[in-house]
Amino acid sequence: MIKVKDAFFVKSASSLEETTPEGISEVAFIGRSNVGKSSIINAFTNKKGLAKSSSTPGKTRLINFFNVLFTQEDKTFNVQFVDLPGFGYARVSRSMKEEWQRNLTRYIEKRVSIRVFVHLIDSRHPFLESDHDVHAYLEKLIRPDQKILRIFTKSDKLKQSDVSVIKKHYPDALLVSSSNKKGIDKALHAIFEMLFGVEND
Ligand SMILES: Nc1nc2c(ncn2[C@@H]2O[C@H](COP(=O)(O)OP(=O)(O)O)[C@@H](O)[C@H]2O)c(=O)[nH]1
């Protein structure tokens, strides 16, 4: 059994220079603004206010680091969850947007500690061009020691027919709701497996 034993906020960074030292394996959460990045981090860690939800827009422009302690039987595993700024409609000037974009891109491309990219997709809009672009971008840049995991959020909003469409296009799709917690355990296991290999549960 894998569990999150503890989780806490470490720091916010606006650039690669401000990030924590390289070392602990990182899980980077990437996706459009409002897709549910902060909510899923809170659901995974069972801490409601850990990653601030959209009510604090300032924080969503920063790269936010969280230390997460997993336990499996008597073993503990230390991981860093990283809540990345959302791409898409930020109401700021073009030059400011470009600077964030640069900082975000530098983190994604240069950060050695990233092991897993969790690409969150709103399950109500599973085929957006911007998500397709992000996936292609990640596919192109990942190193052999990195993996991409697609997770479809807000599954509580779907009808069964919507679920079928997603499953047809993405047979291994992980459908998750941070509201009713469906799929959360399975997705957490998938992340853990990508980080530390197969578990015998
Ligand atoms: N119905 C539903 N709403 C969700 C879910 N996850 C997040 N939300 C809502 O979507 C909005 C954006 O969530 P947030 O986690 O802040 O998204 P972020 O911008 O990607 O960090 C908030 O109003 C959340 O309450 C979910 O699983 N189901």
Ligand SMILES: [Mg+2]
């Ligand atoms: Mg957020």
